[in-house]
Amino acid sequence: MSDLIAIIPAPRELVRGEGYWTSADPIGDALRTVVENLPDDEYRIDVTTDGARLSAGSDQALRHAEQTFAQLVGPNGVPVVSIADAPRFAWRGMMLDVARHFMPKEFVLRIIDALELHRMNSLHLHLTDDQGWRVQIDAYPKLTEVGAWRPETMIGKMSHGQTEFEYDGTRHGGFYTKDDLREIVAYAEERGINVVPEIDLPGHMQAAIAAYPELGNNPDNPIGVRQVWGISDDVLNVNDATVDFVRTVLREVLDIFPGPYIHLGGDECPADQWRESEAAQAKQAELGLTDAAQLQGWFTAQVSSVLAEDGRRLVGWDEMVETDCPKDAVIMAWRGADRGEIAAKAGHDVVMAPHESVYFDYYQADPETEPLAIGHFTPLEKVYDFEVVPAGLTAEEAARIIGTQCQVWTEYMEDEDRVGYMLFPRMSAFAEKAWGSPKTPFPDFLARLQIHLPRLTALGLNHRPLD
Numbered sequence: 001m002s003d004l005i006a007i008i009p010a011p012r013e014l015v016r017g018e019g020y021w022t023s024a025d026p027i028g029d030a031l032r033t034v035v036e037n038l039p040d041d042e043y044r045i046d047v048t049t050d051g052a053r054l055s056a057g058s059d060q061a062l063r064h065a066e067q068t069f070a071q072l073v074g075p076n077g078v079p080v081v082s083i084a085d086a087p088r089f090a091w092r093g094m095m096l097d098v099a100r101h102f103m104p105k106e107f108v109l110r111i112i113d114a115l116e117l118h119r120m121n122s123l124h125l126h127l128t129d130d131q132g133w134r135v136q137i138d139a140y141p142k143l144t145e146v147g148a149w150r151p152e153t154m155i156g157k158m159s160h161g162q163t164e165f166e167y168d169g170t171r172h173g174g175f176y177t178k179d180d181l182r183e184i185v186a187y188a189e190e191r192g193i194n195v196v197p198e199i200d201l202p203g204h205m206q207a208a209i210a211a212y213p214e215l216g217n218n219p220d221n222p223i224g225v226r227q228v229w230g231i232s233d234d235v236l237n238v239n240d241a242t243v244d245f246v247r248t249v250l251r252e253v254l255d256i257f258p259g260p261y262i263h264l265g266g267d268e269c270p271a272d273q274w275r276e277s278e279a280a281q282a283k284q285a286e287l288g289l290t291d292a293a294q295l296q297g298w299f300t301a302q303v304s305s306v307l308a309e310d311g312r313r314l315v316g317w318d319e320m321v322e323t324d325c326p327k328d329a330v331i332m333a334w335r336g337a338d339r340g341e342i343a344a345k346a347g348h349d350v351v352m353a354p355h356e357s358v359y360f361d362y363y364q365a366d367p368e369t370e371p372l373a374i375g376h377f378t379p380l381e382k383v384y385d386f387e388v389v390p391a392g393l394t395a396e397e398a399a400r401i402i403g404t405q406c407q408v409w410t411e412y413m414e415d416e417d418r419v420g421y422m423l424f425p426r427m428s429a430f431a432e433k434a435w436g437s438p439k440t441p442f443p444d445f446l447a448r449l450q451i452h453l454p455r456l457t458a459l460g461l462n463h464r465p466l467d
Helices: 059-072 105-117 178-190 206-211 240-256 272-276 278-287 292-309 318-323 337-345 380-384 416-423 426-435 442-458
Strands: 013-021 031-034 043-048 051-056 078-085 091-097 122-126 194-201 261-265 313-317 330-333 350-352 401-408
Touching: 013 043, 031 059, 043 059, 051 059, 059 078, 059 105, 091 105, 091 426, 105 122, 105 178, 105 442, 122 401, 178 194, 178 240, 194 240, 194 292, 240 261, 240 292, 261 292, 272 278, 272 292, 278 292, 292 313, 292 318, 313 318, 318 330, 318 337, 330 337, 337 350, 380 426, 380 442, 401 416, 401 426, 416 426, 426 442
Parallel strands: 031 051, 091 122, 091 401, 122 194, 194 261, 261 313, 313 330, 330 350, 350 401
Antiparallel strands: 013 078, 043 051, 043 078
16 A cells, blocks of 8 residues: 555546655755746656655646645655646635634635645635624625624524524624635635635525625515525515615725636525515516516626726636526536536536535435435535536536536534545545546555545544544
8 A cells, every 4th residue: 555656636647657856854955947839737846766856837836746746755755756736627616615614714724735735726714604704894894794794503403494493592694804814715726726705686685684684685674694404585675775885895805805706696586575576576577677686697797897897807616607697707517517507508617516416515425324414415425426518518618617516514513623524535536526637447446545544634524534
């Protein structure tokens, strides 16, 4: 086992030679160069018994070379190898939901370390939802004073149609200051990782409406931050003042996050309150819309103009395709692989995030033996078998699949240890799909993974043991 080269994600090409290079400090002694005649995303590693050379087409590719090389170093030295490698996909991401359960800044930094280890390049932070608002907004301080805290949280698993709940009686919350988020962004940038913030709207906004009731459709009936899971009927109203509110929030978000992508959610937005609101009905008539649900597309267009003005790009969940969203919006296909196919055929760039394969809040084994989860079943081998590009696309359409992303929704993950247990080692298998590693028999991957897991432990991250 100790002689096995255990690189995760596996490189595109690896040729093993005879022997080892031994050095007291192999990582420090390896030669590094950026070579202009290599493609920007490609790197090579050449190890002989006399030394090691890392060459790459860019600084970012050189970072990838360094991560791979660090995984080559073993108790016998560095094996003689030749590696040529480059990623298949441009977007290799993970989403962390910090809205349902707040996660400390220090844990987010460790997650970034894990992304770097796996040569992934995108961290999507789900910063707002019905159960909590996690980003400081100077113009609207109640978003964190009120919206970041719920007095208690439901106990146990929520079932469809459930109306009565048991609660834990424990106040939960927290938020990131702008300085916290800038530290996270800078830490990620140093490691070649882009942070994508999500402000989910116009649904999933109960925490914001709890802080500012005038944002809702029933301002005379104030509500609190949501204490149960599921989908809230309380959505933003479509008044001009609410559009201005969102625009102001987004301008502050843009100031914190310099990356090219801003996620505006767009998922699971019930239109019931708009159908009952005189103001919403008037807006619908003014716009000549045939159904209140069409107000979502109009609302998103009004607020996303702030992104375009600043040269940023809108990202949204796959429901956006049904709301006449901007054609240059990047779509995250979560409801199934078929949704990615639909979005690509409609001309959108697509990040594949289908729940059946890459939602890591699903059970990993028999629910009787596992911590409480939302349901479904996604064991490690199913993640390893995930095919990123849907079948049935033309070459032109397939080129619009710009990458893939795994999701960690934290309704049933109350702390960092539980997140680690649910995320790893499934993210290690996912990283091979995101990178485009050559597929090997699953037992071969498990052999590499057995050696890889202590690297996660060294980062201070929990993981589920292998069966």
